[in-house]
Amino acid sequence: GQNIDQPTEMTATEGAIVQINCTYQTSGFNGLFWYQQHAGEAPTFLSYNVLDGLEEKGRFSSFLSRSKGYSYLLLKELQMKDSASYLCAVRDRAGGYNKLIFGAGTRLAVHP
Amino acid sequence: DVKVTQSSRYLVKRTGEKVFLECVQDMDHENMFWYRQDPGLGLRLIYFSYDVKMKEKGDIPEGYSVSREKKERFSLILESASTNQTSMYLCASSLRAGGNEQFFGPGTRLTVL
Secondary structure, X not given: OOEEEOOOEEEEEOOOOEEEEEEEEOOOEEEXXXXXXXXXXXXXXXXXXXXXXXXXXXXXXXXXXXXXXXXEEEEOOOOHHHOEEEEEEEEEOHHHOOEEEEOOOEEEEEEO | OOOEEEOOOEEEEOOOOOEEEEEEEOOOOOEEEEEEEEXXXXXXXXXXXXXOOOOEEOOOOOOEEEEEEEOOEEEEEEOOOOHHHOEEEEEEEEXXXXXXXXXXXXXXXXXXX
16 A cells, blocks of 8 residues: 655754654655645645655755655754645656655744 | 646535635646645545546545646536535646646635535
8 A cells, every 4th residue: 555654743943953754655656755834835845856865955855765665854954934844745656647645744843 | 936826715615515626827737636635634636637638536536526628727626515525625736747846726725514
């Protein structure tokens, strides 16, 4: 079956570093995405990994290990505006079409 | 600037009513998607379309239908709304089937009484 797990909630301090983990089981893995979603708003794209390793984009980095079915999103120099939900999504090609399968999201609270 | 718009931010309907949710994208994207988002469950795919007049069922299509008569517009239809369809509905589009990024609309919060 298809399953994506990520922690429900995390808290962190402004200026710190936080790592949000995501584990997945899918039949036709074809890439992994991270999205950010502020309360009441649409998800916005943060990062994409299809090969193993680390992708860095400013304060945000995302890591993928396909053999372990594991990814993490690393947020550095946390700011208050980083308080949001972070959605892990796997692109799955089961059935001949690419579909995104989303985890339930991790709600991150950044406090002073 | 890429843009996906949805016809309503908030909608209240009664059980049994027919409900139309409209989504329009101005990016000339081939693929469009309808999701619902519920607490603790994340986004779940209802239907998607990879071309005009084409549609494919997602993971939870029961109780829904879709229409894509024009490339830029993808409609979600609840034939007879029920209370368990109270949810946030999000539309998204992407350039092509293997496209790396889906762009989301602001969402429609539907309440069925």
